[in-house]
Amino acid sequence: xxxxxxxxxxxxxxxxxxxxxxxxxxxxxxxxxxxxxxxxFVFGWRSLIITLFxxxxxxxFEWLYGILAKRPNTTGDMSCMVTGVLLAFNLPVTAPLWxxxxxxxxxxxxxxxxxxxxxxxxxxxxxxxxxxxxxxxVIMTTWVKxxxxxxxxxxxxxxxxxxxxxxxxxxxxxxxxxLLDMALGMVSGCLGETxxxxxxxxxxxxxxxxxxxLHIPLSYLGTVAVLTxxxxxxxxxxxxxxxxxxxxxxLMLGAIFMATDYTTSPLTKKxxxxxxxxxxxxxxFIRYFGSYAEGVSYSILIMNAFVPxxxxxxxxxxPAEKRKLSFKKAKEAGKSE
Amino acid sequence: MKGIGKQFxxxxxxxNPVFVQFLGMCSTLAVTISIQNALxxxxxxxxxxxxxxxxISLLRKVIPAKVRIASYIVIVAGFVTAIDLLMQAxxxxxxxxxxxxxxxxxxxxxxxARAEAYASKNAVFPSAVDGLTMGLGFTCALLVMSAVxxxxxxxxLAGVQVMPDGxxxxxxxxxxxxxxxxLGFLVAIFQKIIRKGE
Numbered sequence: 440x441x442x443x444x445x446x447x448x449x450x451x452x453x454x455x456x457x458x459x460x461x462x463x464x465x466x467x468x469x470x471x472x473x474x475x476x477x478x479x480f481v482f483g484w485r486s487l488i489i490t491l492f493x494x495x496x497x498x499x500f501e502w503l504y505g506i507l508a509k510r511p512n513t514t515g516d517m518s519c520m521v522t523g524v525l526l527a528f529n530l531p532v533t534a535p536l537w538x539x540x541x542x543x544x545x546x547x548x549x550x551x552x553x554x555x556x557x558x559x560x561x562x563x564x565x566x567x568x569x570x571x572x573x574x575x576x577v578i579m580t581t582w583v584k585x586x587x588x589x590x591x592x593x594x595x596x597x598x599x600x601x602x603x604x605x606x607x608x609x610x611x612x613x614x615x616x617x618l619l620d621m622a623l624g625m626v627s628g629c630l631g632e633t634x635x636x637x638x639x640x641x642x643x644x645x646x647x648x649x650x651x652x653l654h655i656p657l658s659y660l661g662t663v664a665v666l667t668x669x670x671x672x673x674x675x676x677x678x679x680x681x682x683x684x685x686x687x688x689x690l691m692l693g694a695i696f697m698a699t700d701y702t703t704s705p706l707t708k709k710x711x712x713x714x715x716x717x718x719x720x721x722x723x724f725i726r727y728f729g730s731y732a733e734g735v736s737y738s739i740l741i742m743n744a745f746v747p748x749x750x751x752x753x754x755x756x757x758p759a760e761k762r763k764l765s766f767k768k769a770k771e772a773g774k775s776e
Numbered sequence: 777m778k779g780i781g782k783q784f785x786x787x788x789x790x791x792n793p794v795f796v797q798f799l800g801m802c803s804t805l806a807v808t809i810s811i812q813n814a815l816x817x818x819x820x821x822x823x824x825x826x827x828x829x830x831x832i833s834l835l836r837k838v839i840p841a842k843v844r845i846a847s848y849i850v851i852v853a854g855f856v857t858a859i860d861l862l863m864q865a866x867x868x869x870x871x872x873x874x875x876x877x878x879x880x881x882x883x884x885x886x887x888x889a890r891a892e893a894y895a896s897k898n899a900v901f902p903s904a905v906d907g908l909t910m911g912l913g914f915t916c917a918l919l920v921m922s923a924v925x926x927x928x929x930x931x932x933l934a935g936v937q938v939m940p941d942g943x944x945x946x947x948x949x950x951x952x953x954x955x956x957x958x959l960g961f962l963v964a965i966f967q968k969i970i971r972k973g974e
Binding site: 541549571573574575576 | 945946948949
């Protein structure tokens with residue numbers, strides 16, 4: 440007989456996991472570390488300084504907003520740290536520190552906190568800040584040669600610049616760097632985006648920790664791979680053209696770490712696949728036909744804006760209703776026979 | 777005379793066409809990249825607004841209700857053409873930098889809204905004052921917005937370098953996206969100030 444004295448009445452949810460926002464954010468930060476290590480090797484200690492400064496600025500702005508708006512301090516959930524690292528990863532290593540500070544302020548105050556803080560922003564803060572920082576297009580597209588000595592704190596001047604693999608691809612030629620160099624990250628580009636392998640390692644860790652699922656990264660990268668394989672430009676061999684596109688620019692960083700942001704991506708698996716395919720299509724379109732060489736950040740931002748629409752079209756059906764429908768169909772099929 | 781004071785307060789503050797009524801957004805966002813443009817646009821719209829309010833108020837009993845919008849547009853278009861030609865003659869530079877936005881005053885919602893909501897129901901003198909106050913409210917809003925955008929986006933105010941030499945202007949603010957951002961922030965600040973006053 441059931442002992443009713445032990446049965447408790449309470450409202451849902453009845454099953455809770457130990458997962459917290461902080462734990463997830465910490466996992467993301469850990470997953471970004473290999474890319475940071477490669478970046479320090481490729482661009483020198485300045486990339487560590489920029490990343491740390493960006494993280495501190497983001498924490499500062501979130502704390503400041505809490506004080507100004509008389510809201511509880513939310514810096515403890517570590518989401519601003521992730522924004523800080525991602526923002527730094529999206530900047531060239533030669534970016535002056537004041538620009539990092541402005542970007543952090545825009546990301547945290549305008550894009551995140553004004554819309555209600557974590558879980559309520561409709562765009563990825565780090566990417567929106569990158570778009571804002573294109574106010575200074577020259578700084579944002581100055582790519583220093585790999586392994587150049589850079590001053591740690593002051594703004595570097597007269598650096599030896601070099602073209603990124605993407606600018607070669609834009610002109611319809613294969614990059615001068617080998618595919619191996621591109622995979623390892625020994626090419627110029629934004630601070631944290633160059634090493635596809637380090638980012639993939641981080642992605643595998645996130646998959647293992649079940650922070651992300653494969654839907655968005657796979658559909659995103661898959662779309663780019665298929666399109667670039669089917670339509671190589673400048674008469675280049677399709678295989679190496681496709682690999683060069685996959686390994687260059689911010690594609691890995693975007694597909695693994697930024698398109699998968701919980702707040703700004705769809706909830707359902709179907710929606711996530713649509714979202715990923717949309718990102719992939721836009722990225723290839725911008726890379727092929729746009730005026731910028733890179734399109735990852737804009738395509739993710741544009742798809743962020745489409746998320747509410749995607750959600751509306753992918754509302755899951757009630758299972759009972761589904762069964763009724765299939766039953767009806769079977770009955771009709773039986774009748775016609 | 778008390779009524780006029782109230783009309784001024786409404787036009788510039790509590791019923792500000794841009795920050796409260798959200799009218800004329802197209803020209804607001806487009807021309808506020810420099811103070812000269814904003815001033816030119818604001819004054820041109822004010823002139824049209826006063827004239828059209830007077831004429832529409834005079835004709836308010838003549839115009840049949842069914843074709844009133846078309847009639848308003850014809851009246852407004854007449855004044856806009858006059859202003860456009862005058863500006864081309866006397867301020868060719870300003871006219872060139874404002875470009876298509878001067879002819880587009882014809883379809884500016886502020887003018888049609890005031891015609892419909894005020895001039896078609898009130899006597900001539902209050903209608904003229906309404907045109908003046910609403911026009912001034914529009915001009916003030918444009919001036920504030922263009923001051924912010926020009927200062928941050930180009931480092932100048934009315935073409936004069938204000939920011940120190942080391943300042944690198946944030947180009948985004950004079951691009952369309954910056955217009956929306958500035959407008960959002962200014963509306964928020966404005967609403968806060970008005971609420972406090974109540």
